[in-house]
Amino acid sequence: MNSGAGQHARGAPTGPLERVLLVWDAPNMDMSLGSLLGARPTSAYRPRFDAVGRWLLDLAGPDAEAEACVFTNVAPGSIEIVRPWVEALRNVGFAVFAKPKTSEDSDVDDDMLAHIELRASEGRLRHVVVASGDGRAFKEPLEKLIGDGADVTVIGFREYAGFALSSEVISFLDLEDIEGVFREPLPRVSLDTLPDEGAWLPPFRSLRSLLDRR
DSSP states (O other), X not given: OHHHHHHHHHHSOSSOOEEEEXXXXXXXXXXXXHHHHTSOOOGGGSOOHHHHHHHHHHHHOTTEEEEEEEXXXXXXXXXXXXXXXXXXXXXXXXXXXXXXXXXXXXXXXXXXXXXXXXXXXXXXXXXXXXXXXXXXXXXXXXXHHHHTTOEEEEEEOGGGOHXXXXXXXXXXXXXXXXTTSOSSOOOOOOTTSOOTTOOOOOOSSOGGGGGGGO
């Protein structure tokens, strides 16, 4: 019996696992996707969080704990619209931080940074993944994390992630390059990605919307 106990002790983990943390800035990502499409995204162009979760688990591997969090605002009167989305996220395994949208200045940047700082203070933070194109809020804190020894990856859309693409230390991964995140390829023709034969750039809104601006 004593021999078995000793074998069990030798095979036990020596301490808590390192952590790979994903924080997803829902307001910023939604705005970026809408701008990219020029319209509210249909189901074909909404990111699949189960695919994001599988990618994160693969990044963490067997020797680290993966934690996925979505941060979002809830505008007055939108609870019943937001509720199914929040419940779907939680069923996939994501934690959701929801905050009332009480003014135009109500965002979740500080809450995301506070959670990253909390995890960093625990001393086990190996890799931080931030889904946001908001360089004003995240560039300096993320570069500081790298200086402290953590890996940092920004995921998002290359059209709206200039701060990560221009950084010498932050890694960037386009969301569309994660397998299975979108059911159909995003219509991403822009002046930066014109094919040799040229391409149509559709209007962002109906011409008739000019009549509503009088």
